[in-house]
Amino acid sequence: MAKTTGTTSAEAPSLESAFFRSLNAIVEPAVRAGLGSPGILPAGLIVLETRGRVSGIQQRVPLLATLAGPHVVVSTLRADRSQWLRNARATPDVQYWLLGRPHSARAVIIMPGGAPVGDELPHDVRCIADALQPWALAPGVAFAILVTQDAS
Numbered sequence: 001m002a003k004t005t006g007t008t009s010a011e012a013p014s015l016e017s018a019f020f021r022s023l024n025a026i027v028e029p030a031v032r033a034g035l036g037s038p039g040i041l042p043a044g045l046i047v048l049e050t051r052g053r054v055s056g057i058q059q060r061v062p063l064l065a066t067l068a069g070p071h072v073v074v075s076t077l078r079a080d081r082s083q084w085l086r087n088a089r090a091t092p093d094v095q096y097w098l099l100g101r102p103h104s105a106r107a108v109i110i111m112p113g114g115a116p117v118g119d120e121l122p123h124d125v126r127c128i129a130d131a132l133q134p135w136a137l138a139p140g141v142a143f144a145i146l147v148t149q150d151a152s
Contacts, residue, residue: 016081024061031062034100038067046072047097048146050087050107059087065096065146068128072096072105072146079111079142088144096146104149111142122147 030036031045038044046065049058061084063074076082088094088107095102108125110132121129125147132143 017083020061027062028060032060032097032100034097037099038065038072039099042067046074048074048084048088049095049097049102050084051091051093053087053090059084065098068145069124070148071125071128072098072148073128073132073143074146075141075143077140079140082142085109085111085142085144094146103146105146106149108145108147109142110136110145112137 027045028047032047036045038046043064043066045062047060047062049060051057052059063084066073076085079085089109092107092109094105094107096105097103108121108129110129125145128145132145135141136143
């Protein structure tokens with residue numbers, strides 16, 4: 001009788017988490033220093049800093065981002081498993097590194113079942129959210145608009 005091997009569903013998230021943790025440990029310092037930041041091209045890498053929703057410890061993760069005026073848009077195809085997204089939903093005041101400098105922002109999350117985007121947001125942010133909303137209906141897709149709070 002052939003013995004089957006593989007990961008169980010309980011092991012898969014830990015393997016996935018370990019992979020991303022290892023990758024981020026290598027990439028994060030370079031991205032935080034400004035390597036690969038959006039600038040000349042509208043898309044590139046940023047480092048997003050969130051506060052852990054359970055631990056309260058600052059978490060950093062490199063993400064592919066797109067500039068949208070003074071704001072930054074990041075997305076995930078792992079909405080139900082994305083720790084940075086869960087953290088930003090719990091504590092939307094975040095910081096991100098762009099071109100080697102930190103920026104304060106408030107994360108506006110666009111995802112199925114998320115809070116509706118309200119009229120209290122600036123007009124440009126509502127327009128971005130409205131454009132992203134249809135895409136956020138796909139399984140696993142979510143976006144965060146990082147509404148820049150500083151003038152730097």
